[in-house]
Amino acid sequence: MSSPADLKFTSSHEWARIEGDVATIGITAHAAESLSDLVFLELPEVGDSVTAGETFGEIESVKAVSDLKSPISGEIAEVNASLPDNLSNVNNDPYGEGWMLKIKLTGTGDLLDAAAYDKLVADAS
Amino acid sequence: MHYVQNTDADRKAMLATIGVDSIDDLMAQIPEGCRFEGELDVGPALTEDELVRHMKALASRNVSPEDRPSFLGAGAYRHFCPAMIDHLMYRTEFWTAYTPYQPEASQGTLRTILEWQTMMTRLTGTGVCNASMYDGATAVVEAVMMALRIQRNTDTVVVSKGLHPDARGCLATYLRSIDVTLIEVDLVDGRTPADAIPAAMGDSAVAAVAIQSPNVYGVVEDIKSLADAAHDKDALCVVAADPVSMSLLEAPGKLGADMVCGEATGMGNPPWFGGPGVGYLCGRMDHVRQMPARIAGETTDHDGNRAVVLTFQTREQHIRRTKATSNICTSQQLMALRATIWMTLLGKEGFVELGKVNLSRAHHAAQRIAALDGYELAFPGSHFFNEFTIRTPIPALEVNRRLLEEHGIIGGFNGARIAQCAGASVAKTAGAGNSAGTVNGTPLADDHLLIVAVTDVNTPAEIDKLVAALETIR
Secondary structure, X not given: OOOOOOOEEOOOOEEEEEEOOEXXXXXXXXXXXXXXXXXXXXXXXXXXXXXXOOEEEEEEEOOOEEEEEOOEEEEEEEEOOOHHHOOHHHHHOOOOOOOXXXXXXXXEOOOEOHHHHHHHHHHHO | OOOOOOOHHHHHHHHHHHOOOOHHHHOOOOOHHHOOOOOOOOOOOOOHHHXXXXXXXXXXXXXXXXXXXXXXXXXXXXXXXXXXHHHHHOOOOOOOOOOOOOXXXXXXXXXXHHHHHHHHHHHHOOOEXXXXXXXXXXXXXXXXXHHHHHOOOOOEEEEEOOOOHHHHHHHHHHHHOOOOEEEEEOOEOOEOOOOHHHHHHXXXXXXXXXXXXXXXXXXXXXXXXXXXXXXXXXXXXXXXXXXXXXXXXXXXXXXXXXXXXXXXXXXXOOOEOOEOOOXXXXXXXXXXXXXXXXXXXXXEOOOOOXXXXXXXXXXXXXXXXXXXXXXXXXXXXXXXXXXXXXXXXXXXXXXXXXXXXXXXXXHHHHHHHHOOOOOEEOOOOOOEOOEEEEEOOOOHHHHHHHHHHHHOOEOOEEOHHHHHHHOOOOXXXXXXXXXXXXXXXXXXXXXXXXXXXXXXXXXXXXXXXXXXXHHHOO
16 A cells, blocks of 8 residues: 655654645554554643654554654644544544644654655565 | 682683683772772681571570560551461462562462552552552652653652651652752641642642651641642642551542552561561552553453453563663562552451551550650640650650660650651751741750650550650650
């Protein structure tokens, strides 16, 4: 399955939808599928700043605990506060209802386009 | 035969492996001034038989509450421990202090952890309890650290001077290195005044207000008012408490405490040598992710049978150590096991009955001591469980010395020791210089306070002996 073409990706399996100076971020369908059933998600708060490549939260599934790494830098404008209580949204709709943060963008990390990300996933499997 | 059975050949091989010629060369990096020269003054070598006799002779010089009356408490209380506890503890299945590394292989151990957690949450009126902590002081510290993680963007902790000095000192040590300000609140008439909480906070963003009830002077605090005062300013309320007192007193969790913690040694454990203790830490279910150490839980195996697992293994040892909630990665399993067996043997009614015996004996002793010339209750009108503070006509240190030397009685806890135990490590203090605060507006002299514990193991005859002895000491 190919990833949405309008998104940018990290090699650590997060995505970013950049619209003007605001970016929405989450984890990819591949990441959600690999983690399987999620049990816990910790997100930062509005007003916190995030840095591309650095941890912004953590996610725990029945299999593992993983750091969430931000694809971009900026200040958090909005948090999907209901997501930790509706973790199935991450599995069922990773690019929609499963969004995690909206960030007022100041910079981006080294991001991949959909084709490059799909190749990365394909090569790894 | 050498105790360390390395042969000369072994040593030679080891030295060769690491590339040094001799033990002296190995030690060369230690400056000469720091090295001990000459023979250790340990006397001539003894045979095993001689050594056992020598150690027994030394041990017989110890003074133990096992063989004379003791009224020493201050956090380590003696209660009756049925022989069944020792019998079960020494079973090889349990005989380890550690939570197991392959936990699910040890269903029996996990089951006892689950029972401990269940009993402690019910007793404290909280949602969740972990598998136990090292001791009371570290449990209080971990509760405060939890509050600091939950309450982001705070940098201050308010602590009552009624909190056990070990916990205060331990807390000060932790907080000093993470840039959190510790503000201590003075006691008034033996209690932490609720109106002192907002006053101490000022404009600071406070993570937690930590109190103890019954406090270190034995006085029962007004937990509800203090918790309300903390919550009014968006702080969490940490209550340290002797779980045995909950046999009669309302559960702190039902009075608004967000974390309930402390020392549980008194349940099924003698005071040993002042340790090992066993700390407990209970809290709210919505805070469980910030709780340190381990939590056992029940599930079903693939055949549908009941099974116990470590539901919550924090990351301290296995993975992601940088994300650890605490540097404490174990539990005090053996001591917690004793506490669990003790509670089980007493049962609900027996536990309450034990509490009543503590209460009536302590109050009986307090009344009789307060009636003696020169002695009075330090905090008249306050409520207490099994420990109370008396004002002594001469320094408490001297009272204790004469009790021991002239009457063979181990006395109470010397009030002057509280300031010494808490240490001078507190960054900021809210008021008076003493530890005990004021009574009717007048500061108490710490060194004329004796904190007396009377429990179910102090017989009426022992109390008579103590009262008669104190009558001669003034």
